[in-house]
Each structure stands twice: as C-alpha cells, then as structure tokens.
Amino acid sequence: xxxxxxxxxxxxxxxxxxxxxxxxxxxxxxxxxxxxxxxxxxxxxxxxxxxxxxxxxxxxxxxxxxxxxxxxxxxxxxxxxxxxxxxxxxxxxxxxxxxxxxxxxxxxxxxxxxxxxxxxxxxxxxxxxxxxxxxxxxxxxxxxxxxxxxxxxxxxxxxxxxxxxxxxxxxxxxxxxxxxxxxxxxxxxxxxxxxxxxxxxxxxxxxxxxxxxxxxxxxxxxxxxxxxxxxxxxxxxxxxxxxxxxxxxxxxx
Amino acid sequence: xxxxxxxxxxxxxxxxxxxxxxxxxxxxxxxxxxxxxxxxxxxxxxxxxxxxxxxxxxxxxxxxxxxxxxxxxxxxxxxxxxxxxxxxxxxxxxxxxxxxxxxxxxxxxxxxxxxxxxxxxxxxxxxxxxxxxxxxxxxxxxxxxxxxxxxxxxxxxxxxxxxxxxxxxxxxxxxxxxxxxxxxxxxxxxxxxxxxxxxxxxxxxxxxxxxxxxxxxxxxxxxxxxxxxxxxxxxxxxxxxxxxxxxxxxxxxxxxxxxxxxxxxxxxxxxxxxxxxxxxxxxxxxxxxxxxx
Ligand code: HEM
Ligand code: SF4
Ligand code: FES
Numbered sequence: 148x149x150x151x152x153x154x155x156x157x158x159x160x161x162x163x164x165x166x167x168x169x170x171x172x173x174x175x176x177x178x179x180x181x182x183x184x185x186x187x188x189x190x191x192x193x194x195x196x197x198x199x200x201x202x203x204x205x206x207x208x209x210x211x212x213x214x215x216x217x218x219x220x221x222x223x224x225x226x227x228x229x230x231x232x233x234x235x236x237x238x239x240x241x242x243x244x245x246x247x248x249x250x251x252x253x254x255x256x257x258x259x260x261x262x263x264x265x266x267x268x269x270x271x272x273x274x275x276x277x278x279x280x281x282x283x284x285x286x287x288x289x290x291x292x293x294x295x296x297x298x299x300x301x302x303x304x305x306x307x308x309x310x311x312x313x314x315x316x317x318x319x320x321x322x323x324x325x326x327x328x329x330x331x332x333x334x335x336x337x338x339x340x341x342x343x344x345x346x347x348x349x350x351x352x353x354x355x356x357x358x359x360x361x362x363x364x365x366x367x368x369x370x371x372x373x374x375x376x377x378x379x380x381x382x383x384x385x386x387x388x389x390x391x392x393x394x395x396x397x398x399x400x
Numbered sequence: 401x402x403x404x405x406x407x408x409x410x411x412x413x414x415x416x417x418x419x420x421x422x423x424x425x426x427x428x429x430x431x432x433x434x435x436x437x438x439x440x441x442x443x444x445x446x447x448x449x450x451x452x453x454x455x456x457x458x459x460x461x462x463x464x465x466x467x468x469x470x471x472x473x474x475x476x477x478x479x480x481x482x483x484x485x486x487x488x489x490x491x492x493x494x495x496x497x498x499x500x501x502x503x504x505x506x507x508x509x510x511x512x513x514x515x516x517x518x519x520x521x522x523x524x525x526x527x528x529x530x531x532x533x534x535x536x537x538x539x540x541x542x543x544x545x546x547x548x549x550x551x552x553x554x555x556x557x558x559x560x561x562x563x564x565x566x567x568x569x570x571x572x573x574x575x576x577x578x579x580x581x582x583x584x585x586x587x588x589x590x591x592x593x594x595x596x597x598x599x600x601x602x603x604x605x606x607x608x609x610x611x612x613x614x615x616x617x618x619x620x621x622x623x624x625x626x627x628x629x630x631x632x633x634x635x636x637x638x639x640x641x642x643x644x645x646x647x648x649x650x651x652x653x654x655x656x657x658x659x660x661x662x663x664x665x666x667x668x669x670x671x672x673x674x675x676x677x678x679x680x681x682x683x684x685x686x687x688x689x690x691x692x693x
Contacts, residue, residue, distance in 0.1 A: 159493070159494075161493075172493050222492060224494060224496065225492065225494040225495040225496030225497070226496045226498075226499070251493055251494040253492055253493060253494070256488050256490055256491065256492055257487060257488055258486060258487050258488065258489055259487070322499060324484070324488075324500070324505055325483075325484035325487055325488070326484070326487035326488040327410075327484070327487070329410075357409055357410070357411055358409065360410070361408075361409055361410050364486070364487055365410075365487055366410075366483060366484040366486075366487030366488070367410040367413060367414060367480045367483060367484055368410070368414060368656075369480075369484070369504060369505075369507060369652070370504065370648075370651075370652040370655045370656065371500035371501070371504035371505060371648075372499075372500055372501075372504070373499040373500040376499040376500075377499055384655060384660060385660045385661075387655065387660075388655055388658045388659065388660030389658070389660075390411070391411055391414070391415070391655075391656060391657065391658035392658035394409070394411045394412075395411075395415065395658065398412070
C-alpha cells in the first residue's frame with residue numbers, strides 16, 4: 148500500500164434546500180484531501196470549508212461509520228456507495244481517487260425515497276415494508292422459548308444468516324434502473340422463510356410485504372443483477388427467486 | 401386478497417412475462433425448424449409444410465396461443481417498463497452502467513424492435529398466406545389417369561392463368577372448379593377436397609393439386625431487385641435485436657419463476673447458446689435466399 152498523500156479534487160454535489168424545493172448540482176473545489184481519509188471525512192472537510200465561508204454545509208446521512216448501520220448512502224460517480232464493491236460509503240476511502248478527479252455525489256434516486264435535504268433521503272418506506280410482515284410473532288408473557296431449542300439445518304441457518312446480513316441501506320434500490328426494492332424485500336422474506344419460526348406466518352408475510360413494496364412506488368424487477376453487485380452485504384439474487392417462489396405458493400393458497 | 405394479488409402485483413406480472421417469454425422461445429425453435437427448409441428442403445417440402453401449418457387444427461390452436469402470448473408479453477412488458485420509469489422520476493446526473501448488462505437495461509427497446517418486426521413480418525408473409533387470393537399457387541404436373549399422360553392444368557407457362565383465384569374461405573374457387581371441369585370435358589365426376597385438391601369422385605384420382613406457393617413468395621421477396629437487399633438487412637437487424645433480448649431474457653425468465661439453484665449456470669449457458677444460435681440461423685436464411693443465383 149502506497150503512502151498517504153494529499154490530493155486536490157472537484158466535487159459536483161446535489162444541493163436541495165428541502166423536500167419541496169427543486170435542487171441542482173453544485174460544483175466545489177476541495178484541496179489537500181488526504182488519501183488516507185475516508186469519503187465521509189472528506190465531506191466533513193468540505194463542510195468545514197463551507198462553514199468557514201459562511202455557507203450552508205452539505206447534509207448527508209451517516210451513523211456508525213463502520214459499515215453496519217446502513218445509514219450512509221450517496222451515489223458516487225454513478226455507483227451506489229461509490230467505486231469498490233462490498234462496502235458502504237463510510238468504508239470508502241479517498242485512496243480510490245486521484246489528484247484532479249471530478250467526483251459526482253448524488254442522493255439515492257427513487258420515487259419511494261424522496262429527498263429531504265441535499266443528499267439525505269427518506270427511507271421509511273423500508274420500515275413500512277418491514278412492519279407489513281418482516282417479523283415473527285412471539286408470545287412474550289414470561290414463558291418465552293429459547294430460539295435455539297428448535298433445531299435448524301445448518302445449510303438453512305447459513306442461508307438465513309446471509310439474508311439477515313442486509314442492513315437496509317437502499318443501495319439496491321438506488322442502483323436498480325427500475326428503482327426496485329426486490330433485493331431488500333427478498334432478503335427480508337428469505338431470512339424468515341428459511342427458518343422454522345418464520346414458516347408459521349409465511350403466507351401472509353410475503354403477500355403483505357410485496358403489497359406494501361408495490362404501494363410504496365418501487366419498480367419491478369428486470370433481473371439486471373445490478374443490486375447484487377452493488378449490495379455492500381453481498382445479498383444474492385437467490386433471495387429474490389426464493390421470494391418469487393414464496394409469493395407463488397402463498398398466492399395459490 | 402390472494403386473488404387480486406394474482407392480477408396486479410409486480411411479481412405476478414413477472415411470472416406472466418416469463419411464461420409467455422419462454423413459450424415464445426419454444427415457438428421460435430419450431431418456427432426456425434420450418435424456415436430452415438428454405439435452405440435444406442425442396443420448394444415442394446416447404447410448401448407442403450406451409451399448407452400443413454395453415455390448415456392443421458392442432459397447429460391452429462398452438463398459433464392462437466402464440467398470438468395471445470405475443471400480445472400479452474408486449475402489453476405486460478410495456479406496462480412494467482412504464483411503472484419502472486415512474487419509480488425513478490428524477491434520474492442521476494452521472495451513471496456508470498458497469499453493474500448490469502446492456503441487453504438487460506434495454507429489454508423494452510429490443511422488444512419494441514421485435515414487435516415492429518413481427519408486425520411487418522406478418523403483413524409480408526402471414527397475411528398473404530391467409531388472405532391473399534391472388535397469391536401464386538404451386539405449379540404441379542399431375543397424372544390425369546389417361547394413359548399416364550401428364551397434363552399441366554394450372555399455373556404453367558402455357559396456361560392462361562398464372563395465378564389462381566381462391567374464394568374468401570381460401571378454398572379453390574367455383575370458377576376454377578368449373579374451368580377444370582370444362583378442360584376435362586366433363587369426363588369425370590369431380591369434387592373439391594379440402595382446399596387444395598380436385599378429385600375424381602368415382603376413382604378417387606387426384607386431378608388437380610394446388611396450394612399457395614409461399615416458397616416462391618419468400619424467395620421473390622428477398623430477391624426483389626429494388627427492395628430485396630433492404631428487406632434482408634432489416635431482417636438481420638431484427639434478429640440482432642432478438643439475440644440481445646434472449647441473451648438476457650432466457651435466463652431471466654427462470655429467475656422470475658423462482659428457479660435459482662444448482663442448475664442456474666447450465667440454464668445461463670443454454671440460454672446464451674440459444675440466444676446466439678437461433679437468431680443466427682434465422683438470419684442466415686434471408687441472406688442465403690438473397691445471394692442465391
Ligand atoms: C419472439 C419474441 C420474444 C421472445 C422469445 C421474448 C422473450 C422474453 C423473455 C424470455 C423475457 C424474460 C422474462 C423475465 O424476465 O421473466 C422477456 C422480457 C421482456 N420482453 Fe420479450 N420476448 C419476445 C418479444 C417481445 C416483444 C414483442 C416485446 C414488446 C415490447 C417484448 C418486451 C419485453 C420486455 C419489456 C421484457 C422485460 C420485462 C422486465 O422484466 O422488465 N418482448 N422477453
Ligand atoms: S439488500 Fe443490500 S443493498 Fe439492498 S438494502 Fe439490503 S444491504 Fe442494502
Ligand atoms: S454509516 Fe453505518 S453503514 Fe455507513
């Protein structure tokens with residue numbers, strides 16, 4: 148790994164005052180960015196510069212800054228979470244860029260994810276899909292049974308775990324040409340469909356979650372596979388196929 | 401709940417898309433086998449096949465399923481595409497495109513090219529075969545049963561009638577039937593059998609066979625001095641669009657139907673082979689006919 152150095156970059160960033168204003172791409176110059184810094188640290192540096200210039204800093208989402216919460220977003224140079232695969236934006240580093248680069252930064256674009264301000268979008272559509280069926284009902288009146296008391300085949304457990312790795316970041320929606328949420332919903336449906344605890348409510352779960360997904364205004368799936376490639380957690384298209392099977396089964400019941 | 405979901409949900413739309421798409425792949429394979437007779441068969445073989453395809457009841461049923469599939473697939477595809485466009489009202493200033501294939505991102509454009517092709521194809525061939533009363537008939541020599549002497553009853557160079565009139569139902573016309581009767585000077589008790597034969601009722605002898613000469617029509621079409629080259633180029637371009645459509649579509653249909661398992665690599669391989677071989681063979685035929693002396 149080469150030693151860190153400082154680079155000068157040009158930024159083209161979507162600025163939008165609030166949900167109802169129009170918004171546009173604005174250009175900024177940022178000098179002396181260390182290649183050892185993370186992408187979000189670079190944005191922090193830009194915001195400091197803007198504050199010093201008495202300008203409105205750029206609003207962007209973030210929380211854990213270690214790739215587990217799914218809060219950070221950003222469509223960077225035409226790719227969800229930027230260049231590099233298997234990472235969230237907070238895990239992206241400035242060493243991926245060169246001196247003099249122009250970097251485009253845009254919010255997730257989806258009818259179901261309206262922009263709140265600048266680069267921040269409202270992803271509560273995902274929450275509503277989850278609330279429509281992404282859970283198992285458990286009796287919590289004091290005699291809860293330990294989940295491990297129900298034997299689960301190792302293969303299924305592994306697949307359920309892989310599906311459960313989804314952090315709900317929305318990169319799949321952002322990168323899909325159709326703004327489709329099928330990878331997210333596929334992962335959430337699969338995570339339960341594979342486990343005995345989830346089988347009980349399987350029929351209603353898939354029907355309700357898909358109905359909510361459609362109502363939120365997400366697009367349909369053309370199986371382009373872009374979501375699988377851009378997903379920071381490597382959620383596989385197998386989960387969409389599983390959801391489609393589950394949906395057919397449930398529809399015929 | 402489940403019932404209404406069966407009609408309008410995003411996933412069900414894709415189930416229909418996949419089922420009709422795969423059925424159309426089967427149709428393509430069958431259609432190709434027939435067309436290849438233009439290269440590998442005699443004109444008689446091809447015309448007999450064409451006659452079979454327009455008259456056989458089982459084929460008729462299958463053809464209706466095909467028409468419905470094409471219409472449904474096109475409408476469903478366009479509906480999906482409109483919804484998908486609506487799901488992203490504001491686009492990106494910069495897109496990369498490296499994470500999906502060109503074909504997969506342009507299914508609707510490719511499909512529309514195919515739809516336009518199918519429409520023109522049907523006007524040029526299908527409609528003529530079915531409705532054109534002035535289409536050339538096959539010219540054939542028939543043993544008239546009188547000392548083995550061959551007579552040419554219709555459509556020959558010395559005949560007065562190079563083209564045969566068929567009536568509205570596509571059957572041999574009464575006028576022609578009367579003409580044959582006159583030519584044979586009422587020696588036989590003749591009757592028309594199915595739409596193509598005139599037979600001697602007593603002996604069962606075939607006095608005349610005629611069916612529409614689709615072979616000649618096709619060859620003339622692609623050899624046309626003025627437009628043959630353009631027709632050939634258009635055909636080849638449409639097959640290129642079909643190839644891209646299938647390159648993504650074939651394996652995509654299985655994913656839509658929920659099939660993603662250990663067979664998926666094999667399905668992908670087969671689908672891509674299908675997407676190259678079938679349109680290529682289709683496209684070779686007009687090129688062959690156009691260049692043939
Ligand atoms: C012989 C002709 C055709 C064949 C064999 C064919 C085959 C297929 C197949 C197998 C798929 C994949 C289905 C899936 O992803 O589940 C597909 C998708 C598609 N087809 Fe066709 N197709 C044909 C003609 C057409 C026509 C005429 C249109 C007219 C618009 C069309 C539009 C589409 C669209 C838009 C999709 C993608 C739908 C989506 O997933 O968003 N196709 N086709
Ligand atoms: S499936 Fe992947 S890209 Fe989509 S929300 Fe989950 S983690 Fe993010
Ligand atoms: S900030 Fe938590 S995943 Fe990026």
